[in-house]
Amino acid sequence: NAGVTQTPKFQVLKTGQSMTLQCAQDMNHEYMSWYRQDPGMGLRLIHYSVGAGITDQGEVPNGYNVSRSTTEDFPLRLLSAAPSQTSVYFCASANLGVGFSGANVLTFGAGSRLTVL
């Protein structure tokens, strides 16, 4: 099984450009989410989805859009990139509520490193 696949692995953008980070999972997980990881700040939740057609905001949603048209895919769109969005982005998925009283056991992709100049 591939698990969670993120593309691209590296990307450099200029301020104001737009782009989409792709995320796909083959585990039939209902839950998918996007995090950004910055030095000293851990992982911060951007957006999440609990199923096709359902998305909601996390801690730091501004500047990012998401959609969930299928169970497998959860792309993250940057509409107008800013230097503050330079970060490593992680997509994660989970099978909701399995095994541990509703705990979300997250499976992460390998990350996408984005630099905005």
Place this chain on the structure above:
Amino acid sequence: TQLLEQSPQFLSIQEGENLTVYCNSSSVFSSLQWYRQEPGEGPVLLVTVVTGGEVKKLKRLTFQFGDARKDSSLHITAAQPGDTGLYLCAGDNTGGFKTIFGAGTRLFVKA
């Protein structure tokens, strides 16, 4: 806003030493997870604890969930260079979908 504070932020020790990493919050969580992350990769789940006072062991790693479900600790016995990595605690609440993470403890074990 729920916060998870990890300490220490950085730890450099010799092979064979013991260490403890702490994860503290003022909020109650229904479960806490510990993840380990290596450079260039995503975090990988080590353990989930759900019951106050629960202790789980994974080889040389011992995880404990506080009685009040507000804190957790990770103890490593006889650390090895292969334990080097970033250790992250994460918490969520039953029925909620916003797993939050601590800032992490970066561990370096010297041979």
